[in-house]
């Protein structure tokens with residue numbers, strides 16, 4: 284009934300008789316929606332990039348042996364009781380091994396878990412790189428490169444050399460780009476490494492990688508499990524860490540807890556490991572939310588005002604239509620269809636302009652510096668934003684057309700005509 | 703012979719609140735018969751337009767009762783009144799209000815299309831007929847805002863006739879017309895009343911026009927002084 288042929292025809296005549304006004308009203312919607320799309324794309328683009336660089340190089344769960352687990356002193360074991368005072372100063376752990384016993388078995392059992400995307404058992408050791416008279420500290424990480432690659436897509440981070448060459452050699456390392464630059468070494472160069480036990484070994488740099496995070500690129504060197512095990516003079520079952528990635532990030536906390544209880548080793552989820560980073564993410568997300576909300580409110584009011592004016596401009600027409608027998612629902616129908624048209628055209632145009640602007644920004648050169656390995660500005664062109672923008676634009680316009688026309692449809696036509 | 707009453711107004715009072723409370727219409731009562739051609743006359747500002755707006759159901763803010771075609775219209779909803787106007791009432795405003803962005807033909811057709819008793823094609827034919835009656839057929843496709851005052855008034859009259867309403871009300875319907883066209887409009891009204899049984903209620907300042915109608919109601923200062 285609302286949208287019968289006469290009402291649509293009247294709406295069309297109104298829209299096309301005043302093309303300029305229709306265009307201005309549509310452009311009002313366009314402007315709001317385009318700004319919304321641009322802002323949210325850019326802001327979430329930055330957030331997403333930061334989050335992703337942080338999270339892709341972080342294991343969801345890391346299992347390792349926590350040194351210095353609280354342990355009752357021998358004294359209190361032999362002399363228990365509330366009344367007895369046992370004073371033990373600066374209790375140190377025993378000379379216990381750093382490895383996970385049955386590490387490979389644990390890794391294998393984790394791999395069978397359907398929630399697990401990948402497991403990478405590794406041996407990591409603090410080392411010093413001899414650079415002339417100076418010693419640079421670094422982290423030598425022995426991994427099964429195929430498994431490590433599945434977790435962190437190392438292959439795409441390789442800047443020189445190749446993973447195959449690393450896997451083929453028995454004294455090769457893949458060095459973080461920051462560290463390699465500091466030591467001025469290139470693929471093929473040899474470096475001298477001092478282990479925690481004081482051994483000095485010679486290793487060959489067969490390539491470099493860059494994760495985009497300074498804390499990793501300036502410290503880490505990848506090599507094979509066997510190489511580290513050999514340097515540390517340990518057997519081939521020696522594993523210090525197990526990194527796990529899950530299919531669903533949110534399962535990390537409960538699973539870590541379960542595994543910690545099951546394997547009796549420390550199992551740390553990514554949220555605990557990255558608590559400070561997460562706080563900054565939360566703050567950034569809240570800020571994005573506030574900015575986008577403000578933008579939507581402003582855009583919404585703009586659209587509302589323009590539609591209101593469009594309807595009030597036609598007040599006399601409404602009175603005449605009512606005088607000649609058009610009912611309230613006809614009036615509302617006429618203006619709702621005009622609003623729908625303006626909203627649809629305006630919002631679609633807004634999406635297109637928003638897309639073009641976001642694309643232009645995404646092409647702008649941007650130097651991420653040491654910290655981020657990007658050369659263009661990060662923009663998040665999520666289709667979700669476009670759907671939201673379209674719905675928001677049309678809905679606001681519809682409401683902005685509905686309320687004043689419903690109000691107008693309820694008053695006596697003479698009250699309008701008399702002024 | 704018993705006359706059929708098509709309109710009954712009973713004890714109508716109307717006040718304007720701004721700028722100060724002021725009674726425009728004072729206890730107005732009268733009947734109009736079917737097929738009657740009635741003129742309402744009176745000095746400027748005595749309340750003729752105000753009364754006609756009430757009768758046309760476009761102003762619902764009054765005391766008293768208005769009945770048309772045996773139906774009590776006082777207290778009906780806006781939508782019911784709009785439907786009643788669409789079918790039974792043709793109105794010509796003192797200041798001929800047309801939809802400015804529509805052609806003369808579209809202005810005449812719209813109430814007909816809204817009523818929906820005829821197909822769009824038939825409504826168009828009928829609209830042309832009404833426009834021809836008023837010698838406006840040549841301007842049918844012109845935008846109404848581009849017409850002269852008298853031409854607009856004639857289009858407004860054609861629009862009032864489109865649904866063959868039982869009652870046609872005009873607020874100085876010939877106010878902008880020359881003698882020839884005034885005469886044409888008068889003859890149309892006279893004919894509609896006599897042969898179609900449609901009732902005409904016209905406010906006029908034209909003494910000649912009033913004198914030739916069936917009955918004259920004279921108002922003064924919000925009251926009817928003669929013609930009831």
Ligand SMILES: Nc1ncnc2c1ncn2[C@@H]1O[C@H](COP(=O)(O)OP(=O)(O)OP(=O)(O)O)[C@@H](O)[C@H]1O
Pocket residue numbers: 701718719720721726745746747748749750751752753796
């Ligand atoms: N909206 C209004 N608010 C207040 N007073 C009004 C309003 N409309 C009309 N009036 C007053 O009511 C009185 C009657 O006005 P109305 O328009 O009915 O006169 P009229 O008889 O039609 O005069 P005319 O012959 O000049 O058209 C006038 O005194 C006018 O000033």
Ligand SMILES: [Mg+2]
Pocket residue numbers: 750751752796873
């Ligand atoms: Mg008047």
